[in-house]
Amino acid sequence: MPDIQPDKAAVAQQIRHLQDTLYVVNGKWKLPILVAIHQGNSRFRDIQRSVQGITTKVLSTELKALEQNKLVVRRVYDTSPPTVEYTTSSYCDTLQTMILEMIAWGKNHHDRIREE
Amino acid sequence: MPDIQPDKAAVAQQIRHLQDTLYVVNGKWKLPILVAIHQGNSRFRDIQRSVQGITTKVLSTELKALEQNKLVVRRVYDTSPPTVEYTTSSYCDTLQTMILEMIAWGKNHHDRIREE
DNA sequence: ATATCTGGCATCCTTTAGGTAACTGGTATA
């Protein structure tokens, strides 16, 4: 009667990976912000306008978190007043397929809910 | 000079789909719970043991939310004491590729962090 | 007889996420 169940260990491992991902992209705003930036909105106000309903404060703190996790790059240009530009990092590109899957599921889900 | 920018509208639409998805699966626990159940943990305590660190209270409320969103099915059998069984719905299966992408990214990310 | 398992519920508490509103300094525009 074996004590070690490799299946359970593998499942636990998968769950941990999932939790690692969630730790980085969790919350209402992070992924929407990434999409907005990725699609060409590099300025603070442009991002805010793209992501419906977000406030300056929340956007500001989320951008800092994303920068810390190296998903977003912030560049300040020495103009007057300073111009600030946000872009997604190349590391952020590794999230692409995941995000596309999430968008696809959301679309599908929305259609399904409407049908009810 | 056109006022309507179809690109911006399309981006906004994608972001909305993403937000729909997040509305359903957001939070620290929902996806890990789904994986645990999907991998064959049908009993309350089994799920709890699979998802490291979750309390009975949180698990209980999350399961209710997942049931409401039709991702999980709860069945009670008339044994004594009653046996309760949780399974993922067929609708939940539509989340599979998305979740696998998230697991894969988490694994990758974890490896990357360790290297630093 | 005692301990432990099951599937939770109730209560209380802390933490975090998120929201509101006001404000800043510098610039450009009307």
Place this chain on the structure above:
DNA sequence: TATACCAGTTACCTAAAGGATGCCAGATAT
């Protein structure tokens, strides 16, 4: 001269998420 834009910051607040602890009743295992 007044207004608006930019990129935020600060202080305050609420709501939701999450955590700790204790409990229940029926059953099974020691």
